[in-house]
Amino acid sequence: MPNMTLRDIANALDLSVSTVSKALRDSYEIGYETKKRVMNYARANHYLPNRMAKSLKEGKSGSIGVVVCSIDNSFVSRMLDGIDGACTAAGYDIIIMQSKESLAQEKSCLKQLEARGVEGILISPAAETINLDHIVGLRAIGMPTVLFDRISERFDSYQVGVDNREGAFLATQHLIANGYMRIAMLNIGPDIHFASLRGKGYQDALRANHIPYREEYVRLCNPSSRDTLKDCVSTNIRSLLELPTPPEALFTTTDQLSTHSLSVMHQLGYQIPQDIALIGFSNTELADILTPPLSTVYQPAFEIGRKAAEKLIALIVGKEEPEEYETVMLPVQLDIRESSRTRIEPKR
Amino acid sequence: MPNMTLRDIANALDLSVSTVSKALRDSYEIGYETKKRVMNYARANHYLPNRMAKSLKEGKSGSIGVVVCSIDNSFVSRMLDGIDGACTAAGYDIIIMQSKESLAQEKSCLKQLEARGVEGILISPAAETINLDHIVGLRAIGMPTVLFDRISERFDSYQVGVDNREGAFLATQHLIANGYMRIAMLNIGPDIHFASLRGKGYQDALRANHIPYREEYVRLCNPSSRDTLKDCVSTNIRSLLELPTPPEALFTTTDQLSTHSLSVMHQLGYQIPQDIALIGFSNTELADILTPPLSTVYQPAFEIGRKAAEKLIALIVGKEEPEEYETVMLPVQLDIRESSRTRIEPKR
């Protein structure tokens, strides 16, 4: 037995469809008695308004689209949790799509969401996405859009994320404060915007402390494929540690880099932080259970998602002036744990 | 400039709406020239069919609903990835909702999905959900439904998951084979079906090896709140290790139990597996980077999601006989790592 419609109720109660419609929406035009009858009948028969029809009629789908690189990523899923919270509270449901870091897929996701009639889009661009024209284009067709997490100052619109440069600066600064001078960085890239900001923060901190920047202490891995990423980390860690003057500390700029690095160092028998200190970026769940517990730059993932969704909803509802674009930078926070403990001069 | 409609194209090209509609769908009734004109015009003007209208017309939304306990869980998100893969491939998009382990919210999710007009539902029931009547009820209204991950033999329908009893049996058996006799289990529950199956597997393995079952070696923690879970693990681990005859090995039946246990043991200064061996359930990503690498019963999360989605889609498309319900049990696999290494008699 498929769902009942307004007409079914109307027929059963010997009323017209429009009367029933109004009664259910508690319109002032309908008499108390009639309302009562309709409401009761509807409840008793589990009437559910057909949202497709309602959507079509009102030109609103009641849903918003979310594009992320991958669902299967703890940082992303925490942001999604935040998004879901805000959207559910506001009565929107979310359609999540994955770009898998591919620009082509990202475009395809956007197209689908548009066709689906979402009322707004939240997007964290793919790593491959250098040019944001297709996202800017969304505005042209009147689609409210908020960028989150992977934000860009080249995108003049609503954005929610953290200050990546600042986070990296703090991390590096912390290592320096703890007595480390020779600090290496393992980053992803090139051409990934937030990653280069983190790189910049690292350099700025060195400069601020009059520590020379050493080319050979900075390594990049491309995140395109997991296997190669792991290999790349392994190669670079080995190479760093075998340098004539190896670094005393390492700043790894993403979760995967951090965990793989730790794993390689364990394999090679290095002690952390005695042999080399370590600080990562964004990891929270894992940080505590690693050995040693990993110091990290904490990013408020849930909050990023929530704030971005709230912003988007405000845009949709139209309470916001479309003119004043703004970038919301949530504060990062240093979670200091054992992996970056104050340096002790190695015994000879 | 909002989206253009079939009528816009029709007017522009001086054709009727239905001709345009047919042309775009490459109907045999339309002449080559006309098709060409329409197609070109549509592409040039970025025509996107309105899916809400299409859905209403066809009575199909092209979307399926997914209910999970929480997005923010690596195991769940890997299953979602599998679901997304199958659905995207089949042209469905997914609407994900979270029950947060609450029965009331689970029911609310189901209602919303129904109202939304999803064509089918994939659900992994909340921990609170003992009685599955509301899920069985979905069938009554003709909603194709597939249970995944948290399956139940009390539910006579389509289900995809793993054999939890078997997995626990294998894990325990493995510990025994490696020389451990006094084996404790830290489980969640009571009243969580898959958890009690894991408990059963543990007991079965002991019995099969003529090892007496010891009440004091079996501990339960309730997963309702994270904080209390962590505390509960801590309390139980301490208490286990302080027993007159402490266990030589521990089987932790969920990811959170495993990681918290590891963390507590580290804090207390226990060596793994020298002081106590450890084997967990379902973790994959983490297992390798923990210290020591954690042996686990591997569950093919992605596959579970994929298979469940494929099943559901087959049901929706109607290729399946609705009579022959079946439970698909995917094989678990033991991933042996260092935490459960062969026992070495401790030196005195």
Place this chain on the structure above:
DNA sequence: CTGTTAGCGCATTCAC
């Protein structure tokens, strides 16, 4: 080959 008509379920004028 192309156009006309009808209707999916709902909300909203506008009459009565």
Place this chain on the structure above:
DNA sequence: GTGAATGCGCTAACAG
């Protein structure tokens, strides 16, 4: 107070 009529954008049956 209530109901008839209209249309959201699309597809499909049926005419031409």
